[in-house]
Amino acid sequence: MANNEEVKNGVIFPVGEKNEAFAQYFIGQSYLQSLVADKDVNVGVANVTFEPACRNNWHIHHDGFQILLVTGGEGWYQEEGKQAQSLKAGDVIVTHDGVKHWHGAKQDSWFEHIAITAGTPEWLEPVEDDWYLQL
Template sequence: MAENKQQGGLFGLGDKNTAYQKYFIGQSYLNSLIPADDNIDVHVANVTFEPGCRNNWHIHHDGYQLLLVTAGEGWYQEKGKPARLLHPGDTVAIHKGVEHWHGATKDSWFSHIAITKGTTEWLAPVTDAEYAQLGTK
């Protein structure tokens, strides 16, 4: 179990992310950090990706998403822009309406705190061909 906590970073691995599995390629884990509260309009969670795992392209409406990288190595990419390699301590501010995806590199576990306000529109998966090109240019 200590190994799993390490892979999930400081905030722990959490449970298999079954609620959103259809929007991920590979296995992810979700550890909600703030209990549901009608007076708080953001969701805060530690999201952990196994090596090679990534979420689909998606857009946040009526809000934003902030990513705080806590462990491992991963990717963040906005549609039409080069992917950005992320390491612990990196942060990403994603504004409403920006199509993007994030996930682990092929050889590393990856964890980030996701602070999300608004609703998420899930789009197409990041294809194996798109993913395979990362870091090769």
């Protein structure tokens, strides 16, 4: 598998705990480590780690945005109506307010990104296996 040891061992930021709070919005296992816990800062910053083939559901950020800074492994990002984009360490994704999208690991790789998020998420349908396995 590609880039596994570096990502699952948390070389840059800690991997964190199993992402139980949002598990219902993911297919597969993810891990979450909050990096900024300041109630006066209205932006969430977290390290999100995905085991191989793990991905989140389609979702929308309302009254906000999401910036993904890819720090390890290989993954996918897709906005509704567009082709899925292959991601690797160093890639940056900006998702604007109201844009339906999903992101997650490739089938054979762990994947990790820093998520900088503002607004309220609306969680939608899962990214189905039949479609995902064709990527």
